[in-house]
Amino acid sequence: MIEILISILLLLGTFFSISGSLGILRFPDVYTRLHAATKAATLGVACVLLGSFIYLFFDQGIISGKLLLGILFVLITAPISGHMISRAAYNSGVDLWERSEKDHLSKDLKKN
Template sequence: MVEILISIFLLLGSGLSLLGSFGILRFPDVYGRLHSATKSATLGVIGILTGTFIYFIAVQGVFAGKILLGILFVFLTAPLAGFMISRTAYRMNVKISDRTVQDDLKKYRENTPEK
C-alpha cells in the first residue's frame, strides 16, 4: 500500500514537471513562461520530494528532515523568484504578447517617468 502512495506522489510530481516544460515551450512571452514554470515546477518538485520522504519513513525507517527542509525551501523560494523575475521583466519594459487581453499594471507604468 505504501508503494502505491509513493508511486502516486512520484508520478504526480513528474507529470506536473512535464506539463511545466510544455508550458515553457508553448507560451508566447516571458510572463506566461514564468507562470508555467513556477507553478508546475514547484508542485512537481514538492510531489517528488514528498514521495521520497514517504519512502524513507516507511521503507527505510529513517526520518529525513533534510527532505522536509527541501520541501519548505522550494515552497517558499520558487514562487517568490518567479514573481521577482516577472516584476523585473515588466519594469525593464519586456513586451507582453499580442494575444494578452488585459494589462492590470499599465496604468501604473504610464504614471512613472522614463529613465
C-alpha cells in the same frame, strides 16, 4: 499498499515537471512562461520529495527532516524568483502577448 501511494506520488511529480517544461516551450510570452516554470515545477518537486520521504519512513524507518525542509525552501524561494523575473521583465519593457486583454499597470505607471 504503501508502495502504490509512493509510486503515485513519484509519477505525479514527474508528470507535473514534464508539463511545466512543456509549458515553457508552448506558452507565448515571458509572463505566461513564468507561470509554467515556477509553479508546476514547484508542485512536481514537492511531490517527488514527499514520495521519497514516505519511502524512507516506511521502508528504512528514517524520519528524514531534510526532505521536508527541502519542500519548505522550494515553497519559499519559488514565488520570489518568479516575482523578481517578471518585475525585471516588465521594467525593462518586455511587451505582453498581443492577445492579452487588460494591462492596468501600464496606465498607472504613465501617471507618475
